[in-house]
Amino acid sequence: MPDPALELRGLTKRYGAGVVVGPIDLTVQPGEFVTLLGPSGCGKTTTLNMIAGFVAPDAGSVHLAGRHVETLPPFRRDLGVVFQDYALFPHRTVAENIGFGLRMRRIARQEVARRVDEAMQMVRLDGLGDRRPGQLSGGQRQRVALARALVIRPSLLLLDEPLSNLDLKLREEMRIEISTLQRRLGIATVFVTHDQDEALTMSDRIAVMQGGSIEQIGAAREIYEAPASAFVATFIGTTNLVRGTVASATGGTLLLTTTAGPARIAGPGHYPAGAAARIVIRPERMKLAKPPEVPACATAWPAQVIRLIYLGGRTEIHLRLQDGSTAVSYVVNEGSIRWREGDTVAAWFRPEDAWLLPS
C-alpha cells in the first residue's frame, strides 16, 4: 500500500506556557481532500504552517509521502501553497508568477512556457499572461495563485482560506472549480477554512478543530449526523441541545428525564442510570404536530411557537419549551405553513432522530 501523502504524528506548537496546537495526529491519503475546519484561533492555520515548514513545531513529526520533513525548510518539501491573500509577486507578470516554481526546478524554458500555458487554460486565465497582479480582479488573482501552486504538480496542496476574500457568488463558483481541479489532478489536499459550507461541499473528510486539537474527523455526513462533542454539534449547522438525566436503559433505548419533558433516545448506551447527558436533535429532525398526531414511541414535548422565519426553501420555527428554553425546528416549504405564532404544539422526534453526548 502506498504511503499516505501526509502524516502528522503528535504535532505540537507551544506559545509560552500554553499549547497553541496539538498534539495532532492526522493522515491524508493520496488524492484525498481533507479540510481543517474551525473558528479563528483554533490552530488550523498554525497547523498548516507547520506542514508547509513556515513554522517549526515544538514536538511531533510531519511526514510527506513517507519522508520525515519537519526539519526540512519549505523549499525542500515539494508542496503547493495557496495563501489567503494570494501572495502573488507584484513585480512579476502572471506568466512569471505561475512559472516561478518551474524555474526553481530548473526546467527548460520552452517546457516552462508550455506548462504555464496549460495551467492558465486549466484555470481559465488564457491571454492574461502578460498582465501584472495589480491589474487583475480578486477572482483572477485567486486563480493565478491556484495555477502557480498546481503547475509544479506537488505531492501535497495546501490552501489557507483562499476564498474568504471573494464575494459570495464567486466563492461558490470557485469551490466547485477547485474541487473539480483537485479531483482531476488527484493531488492530496489540505484545505483550511472557518466556513462550514465550504467544508461540507468540497471535502472527502473534515477535521473539526478547536483549541488546538481535532475534535472529530470524518466524512461530512458523519460529522453532521453523529457529532462527537457538543462543540462539533453546535459548530456545524444548528442544533437543539437539551440537558437530561438517564432514568433507565431498556434494550437499545434510553429513557431520560429533562426539564422539557421525558425523552426516549435510541443508541449505544454507555450511560448508567442517573448519568447526566445532553440530547442532540437537529432542527430538521424535530417535527411539529398537534398532540394526538404524534406517533407512539416518539418523544413529544409541549411547546409554543414564538417566531416563524421564512428562508425561501425552508421555514425556521422557533419554539419555547415548557421549561422556558428555546428550540428550533426546520420545515421544508411545500406550500402553506401550518403554524402561526402563538400556537401550542407538540415538538416531537423519533428515538433514532436524536443522540446523546456526555454532559
Added chain:
Amino acid sequence: MTLSRARNGGAVYLLAAIPAGFLLVFFVLPILMLLSASVLKSEDMVPVAQLTAENFTTLLSHKLYLDAILRTLGIGVTVGALVIILGYPLAYVLTRTRSRWQPLLVALALSPLLASVIVRTYGWWVLFNRDGAINGFLQTMGLIKAPLLLLPSTAVIIVGLAHALLPYGILTLMAALNGVNPNLERAAMSLGAGRLRTFASVTLPLTSSGVIGGFLLAFGVAIGAYATPAILGGPGTQTMATLIYSFMMTLLDWSLGSAMGVILLASSFAVLALTMLAGRRSAS
C-alpha cells in the same frame, strides 16, 4: 455640518502667515543672498556690487578646491553604499525576528542618533590616530615596527561618516522591509526558492526604493558633514564643508564661501531630484 469653514479659512491663513514669514525672512532671504554673494566679488568679508564668475572658476579649476569637491562627492557615494550594505542585514533581522528583545534591539540600533557627531567621531580618532588603539594593538602583536599613519585620511573619514549615518539607513530600510508582505517570501520558498534565491528574487527587488532612498539620504547628509572630516581629516583631505569653514571663518572670503555653499546646495538639490524620481518610479 457647518463649522463656517469659509470664515475659518481666513483665520488659517493669518495664523500660518507669521511662521511662514519667519521662514521667508530668515531662511529664504539668506539663501537668496548666498546665491547672489556667490557671484559677487568680496572685499573685507562683505560682497560688493560687482558681478563675477571668479569664485566659481577658482573653485572649479584650482586643484586643491576641485579635489575637495570631488573628494566630498566620492565620500558621499561610498558612505551611501556602506550604509546600505551594513544597514540591510541589521534592518532585515530587526523586521523579521520574533524575539521579545526586538524593541530593545531597535532602540539600540537607533540610539547613536541621540549622540552628537562629536561623541561618535571621537572614538574613531582614538582608534586610528598615531598613538591610538589600532596602532598600539598592531605594535604589541609585533606586526609593525613603526606606527601607521592612518589618520588623517579619506578612508577614515568614510568609516566615521558611515558609522554616524548608519542609523538613518537602518530606519529607511526597516520601513521598506516592513512594506513587504511576508507571505511573498513564504510563497517563494514553498515553490522551491532557497533563502538566498528568495532574497534575490523577491525581497530585494521589492525593497529597491528603500535601498535607493537610504543611499540618497546618507549621501545627502554625508556631503554636508563638517565635524567628522574636521576631526578625522587634515589639510590634505579637505571636503566642501571644511573648506567652507575656512573660507567663512578664517580667510573671511565670504563670496568664495558662498560659492562653495552654492555648489553644495546644487549637489543637495540633485539628490532631492533623484529621490523624487526614484519615488515616482516605485509608485508605478
Added chain:
Amino acid sequence: MSRRIAPHRIVLWTVVALIYAFMLVPIAITATVSFNAVDRSYFPPRGFSLHWWAMAMSPQWTGPFLFSLKLAALSAIATAILGLPLGLALRRPAFAGRGVLLALIMGPLVLPSLVTGIALLQFLTIAGVGDWLGLPALIIGHVIICLPFMVRTLSVSLESIPRNAEIAAASLGASRLVVLREVTLPLARSGAGAGMIFAFISSFDDINLALFVARPGQQPLTVQIMQFLEYGFSPTLAALSILSLLVPLALVAVFGRLVGIGSFIYQDHGHA
C-alpha cells in the same frame, strides 16, 4: 526530535552582532578614554582617574553646558509656538500655496544645515544685526532646522483626531476657539511633545549650524568642544562628550513614553 538552530540563522546573527559592535564600540571607547590617568586619550586607558570628569564639571565647561541646555529649551519652545499654526493650517487638504508652504517648511531638512548656517551668518551681518549672533541667531537657526520635525509630528497627531470630535463639539455649542482649546489642542499634545523632544535634541547636538552663528561667550557645548579639539584630544573632552550624550538619553527615557515617541520615529522616516 532535535532542535538545532539553522545555520543560516547563525550566519545572519553573527553579521548582525558585528554590525552592532561597529555601531556601539566607538561610543564605548569614548567613554572609557575619559578615565585615563594621563592627559591623553589612550585606549586601552592608562591608569584610572576621575580627574577629567571633575574638569568637565568645572565652571569653564558648565557655562557652555548650561548655555546649550538653555538654547535647546528655548529653541524647542519657539519651534512649538511657530509650528502649531503651521500644523493646523496644513490640515486643510488643498489650498492655494499649500505646496509652497510645505516646501518652505521642509526645505531646511533637505539642505545641509551648514549652508543654512553660513547663509544666516551672512544675512544677519549684512542686514546690520550682527549683534544678534550668539543666542538670538542660534535660536533662529535651530528653529528653522527643527520646524520640519515639529510640523511632521504635529501632522501625525492632528491627523489622528477623529474629524467628528470637533464637529460634535461644535454641534454641542462650542465656538471655534473653544473647540480649539478643548478638543483639538489637547489631542495634539503628544505630537507637540514629541516634536519638542526632537527639537531639543537636534538643537543640543547641532554643530554644523552653531559653528557659524555662535559668538565667543555665547557658544553651545558642541562648538566649544570642537574648538578645544584643535589643541588636543584631552580626556576632558571625552568626558564632556559622554555627558552631552546623557542629556538626550535622559530626555527620551523620561518623556519618550509619555508622548509615545516610538510611533513618531517610524512615521518620520517613512518618507526618506
